[in-house]
Amino acid sequence: MSEKYVIGVDGGTESLRAGVFDLQGRPLAFASCPYTTTYPHPGWAEQAPQDWWQALGAAVKGAVQQSGVPVSSIAAISLDTTNCTVVALDEAGQPLRPALLWMDMRSAAQAAQVAATGDIALQVNSGGAGPVSAEWMVPKALWLFQEEPETFQAATYICEYQDYLNFHLTGRMVASISNVSVRWHYNSSRGWPVSLLEKLGLSSLVDKWPRDILPLGAPVGHLTASAAAHLGLPEGLLVAQGGSDAFIGMVGLGVVEPGQMAMLTGSSHLQLGMCAAPLHGKGIFGTYPDAVMPGLHVIEGGQTSTGSIVRWLSSSLIGEQGWPGYEAMNAAAAAIPPGCEGLLCCDHFQGNRTPYTDAASRGALVGLTLKHGKAHVFRAMMEAVAFGTELILENMRQGGYHPDSLTLAGGATKSDLWLQIHADVSNLPLRLTEVSDAPALGCAILAAVAAGLHPDIRSAVRAMVHVSRVVQPNPERHAEYARFYNAYKALYPALKTVRLAMEPQQQQQQQQPQLDGPNSSSSSTAAAAAAGSGGSLLPAIISPSILAADFANLAQEVASVQAAGAEWVHVDMFDGSFAPNFTIGPPVVASLRKASSIFLDCHLAVSDPAKYVPALQAAGANSVTFQIEPFLDAAAAAAAGGSSSPADTLAAAVAAAAGLAADIRARGMKAAVALAVGTGVEAALQLVQQGAVDMVLCMTVECGFGGQSFQGQVMPKVQVLRAAFPGLNIQVDGGINAETARIAAAAGANVLVAGTAVFGCKAGHAAAVQQLQQALIQEGLAAAAAAGAAARTSAAVGC
Structure with missing residues (x-):
């Protein structure tokens, strides 16, 4: 043959x-x-x-x-x-x-x-x-x-x-x-x-x-x-x-078993690993079942600026006349100890893909002295990229994936120094293969399998992929890098604060009409946040939920949070349709109105909100928020078996909800619509477009059950609403604490419902309210700029 x-x-x-x-x-x-x-x-x-x-x-x-x-x-x-x-x-x-x-x-x-x-x-x-x-x-x-x-x-x-x-x-x-x-x-x-x-x-x-x-x-x-x-x-x-080219490159690198990871390097880094079981998490793309090998899952991470920042150093910062060449720079950088004698780099020159997924993040050189030269900067950039890779791997480990090796292809393989830094920082062996064109070899392997020349992909990989050398990590050097890596991890949050302070002043000077309640004080304007509103100032409002308050001393609890600076309190009402065993209703609102002038932010988690509106008006409510789901369900039921299109069904739900909102407003109260975790944003967009509602509430937990975790997948709804309506009050309800407040604010929320975070705060109500308001202010001021930067740099999320 x-x-x-x-x-x-x-x-x-x-x-x-x-x-x-x-x-x-x-x-x-x-x-x-x-x-x-x-x-x-x-x-x-x-x-x-x-x-x-x-x-x-x-x-x-x-x-x-x-x-x-x-x-x-x-x-x-x-x-x-x-x-x-x-x-x-x-x-x-x-x-x-x-x-x-x-x-x-x-x-x-x-x-x-x-x-x-x-x-x-x-x-x-x-x-x-x-x-x-x-x-x-x-x-x-x-x-x-x-x-x-x-x-x-x-x-x-x-x-x-x-x-x-x-x-x-x-x-x-x-x-x-x-x-x-x-x-x-x-x-x-x-x-x-x-x-x-x-x-x-x-x-x-x-x-x-x-x-x-x-x-x-x-x-x-x-x-x-x-x-x-x-x-x-x-x-x-x-x-x-x-x-897909990068994923076929995994085959060409021989990455076909659980625990193995391919790292494709060039202008950017792409990390692709094999998992035995599915996993999902913040800062992780994937996992993708069967995408390369049947029964296995691919996990993905990425860095937007790696080789590109070294090229920037050589071409833009140093220039052709002063650049001695990569060989000379590698030799000079190798003589510098880890940590670059106090020089640290943040590699986010084009934003961060994972684990922060922050397109607005930016690069930096921190710790510069007159002693530092271009070789220090060169090495600091190499170390920063290695630290960024390790941060991705650390995030994956926390999610349950533990790579046991890295197999590299691309530009980073040309520098022995960079390879050793990568190995030492992540404490993993780096494998290099004989054929650098991994995607083309991967296709050749697949062709051989299809033709029956090798029995399966694993067998073909064993025959056709050859490891040329392995770069082993130095355990002592890995331990030495630990403190520099920890310093690198501190850079992103510190630099983000600095970045917010550098936002153009005009973004903080434009005013929008205030949409908060009639009893709101002027302090919310002073504590305003841009909240992703294209530069518009909106009130930074904390609305403590009375579900977390001491009901035996409810009037005192409300008076306490009002004294602490909260301008609203959130009152949930249930009839058993969204959550069982809750019967809070208009009488509680009436008792609160007698005891306080605070803005009563009332949320109807009920199947027939219209029947409660007159009672809430009589009780002294300032704002009524109703769930959109009963209207969607009613419209769908009416359309069942007919010829109505999805668009017609949605229009019917929106029309019915707008009618209720008009009734609420006619009674002198603000009208708002709430979206459950799994409900899309389309109806709310139409209601706001029609001018029917004053606020949209996005639930990040299921209605009525305490102790639930904040569900971050809701935030894109907030982002869409904020991008479409800069002057809209957007409320986020559920799982709010100091960390999730920042996430919600960065997405564009300017009103937060916080229960335990306020009423359960050991440092006192005032400390809790101020901390949450500060999160709204700091994150909100950056959201507009971040949204604009995301549009400009979203190409960094690689193919």
């Missing part, structure tokens, strides 16, 4: 690269072909799918010709491509418009809509806390649906760069488990994100996605006659399923 070969193709951002490999993973030849990216508007990036097809033919022909391998000896071909480069195709697979490249950010508003649904599919986005990147499939498809409906309706397929190529190679439209799991919100246990799409009014998208999803290395089909002629390969050649 003659020797067999396989072809691996890596479709990148700027070019397509093809390689011919033998069955031991040795590359015989590579060839590449570039294509053009156009930028029609700021933040937009498009490519012509026809250019990919032409590049594929040229690169494959070039690689085969250079290899000298007879085409009859080639057994199979497999491709990886950039992920979330979205194409709209007709029935024949021809593009209806240019493709939206992965880095295209036009769908930022749609990404916020996706995040605001709070759907279970968003667990892969930092445990549900978000953000959802504009890069991903659903936001891009939603943009097409909303902004180019004629294209969306005409499309037979809405799919990926890779799906387009596979279709034209074989005539078969299929999706890769890799792409759909990591960027389409598909889950192999739950299937397509049907409920997510329903909440977005995008259910028809499922019919436009490929119907078949193939695991990596599965046969897609065989080259058609026209495809074979285009590539210069035999008709009928097997095409194997590939996937």
Whole structure:
């Protein structure tokens, strides 16, 4: 039997690269072909799918010709491509418009809509806390649906760069488990994100996605006659399923077992690890089930600025004339002890991807003296990137994932010093492999498996991936780095405070009409926070919940928090429909009104809020907040079995809720609408747009049960509301403490309901109220700037 070969193709951002490999993973030849990216508007990036097809033919022909391998000896071909480069195709697979490249950010508003649904599919986005990147499939498809409906309706397929190529190679439209799991919100246990799409009014998208999803290395089909002629390969050649470039790179690095982690380095760092079981958490992307290996889950972290900050040092800060070259800089930096003689760097030059997910964070050099030179800065940047990697790994360990090694590819492998710093800081061995082009080798491995030349991916990895060397950590040096790492961890919160103080003064000078209650004092204006309002000042209001107060001395408790600076108190009322065993009602409101002039912030968690409104008016309530869910349920029940569209059903619910709000206002009270944890933001957006309500309350816990944890996945709803309505009072209720107050304020809330955090504070009510108000002020002042920066830098959340 003659020797067999396989072809691996890596479709990148700027070019397509093809390689011919033998069955031991040795590359015989590579060839590449570039294509053009156009930028029609700021933040937009498009490519012509026809250019990919032409590049594929040229690169494959070039690689085969250079290899000298007879085409009859080639057994199979497999491709990886950039992920979330979205194409709209007709029935024949021809593009209806240019493709939206992965880095295209036009769908930022749609990404916020996706995040605001709070759907279970968003667990892969930092445990549900978000953000959802504009890069991903659903936001891009939603943009097409909303902004180019004629294209969306005409499309037979809405799919990926890779799906387009596979279709034209074989005539078969299929999706890769890799792409759909990591960027389409598909889950192999739950299937397509049907409920997510329903909440977005995008259910028809499922019919436009490929119907078949193939695991990596599965046969897609065989080259058609026209495809074979285009590539210069035999008709009928097997095409194997590939996937997302970085994730196929895991295969090419031999990262296929639990505990192993791939680290792809370059301008940024991407950490991709294998887990035996699913896990989700703040600052973690994933885990993605079956995305690479069946039965395993991929965990993802990333740093936005790594190699790019070293390039900035050489090109922008030092310049060509003063830069001695990387070899000389590495030698000089190696002579400097860990900690760079007191110099510490924050590597957030383009924000932070994980674990903080803060696009507005910025870099810094701290501790500069006249002794420090460019080699100190060079080493400090290397150490900062290593510290940032360790912070990601520490966050993953806290979530339950403990990597036992790092396998590297990319630019960082060229510096022995940087490799050793990484190993010492994280106390993990670093593995380097012989073939640096990991994605192309990964595709070659998958092609060999599909052709039956290796029995499975693990066997193929053992035969085709070869570790060239291992960089072992120095335990003593790891211990020495500990105090510098702890200092690095202190930089982000400290620098965030400094960043807020540097916000433009004009953001603190614009005024909006006050929307708080008639009994509010002027102190809320003095303690105003921008609260993500585009620079507008809003009152920073703490509304202590009487559910946590001592009911035996309720009047005294309320008087105490009012003296402490609280201008509102929150009064929940229940009828058993949202929470059993609670019967607080208008009589409690009446007793509080007799004892105090404080603003009574009343929340009706009841099935029929209208019947309580007259009693609350008589009792002296200042504001009435009602849940939207009874209106949504009633509208859905009325539409059941009929021909009403989801939009019509939503409109009916909004109209009924607006009628109640009008009645509340006519009785001299403020009107507000509340959203339960799992309820989307669409109805509230319409009510505020119509001017029907004065405030929106976002619940972060289930109504009526104490001791629940703050659910951060609700915050995207707050962000959407704040972005749409800068002058709106937005209240967050549930699980509020000093830490979660900052999270809520950063999202855009300016009113917080706090129970135990105020009434249970050992330091006293005044200390608690002041601490929470300060959180609103400090975080609120930065939220507008952060939102703007997020739009500019969201491309940092890599493909």
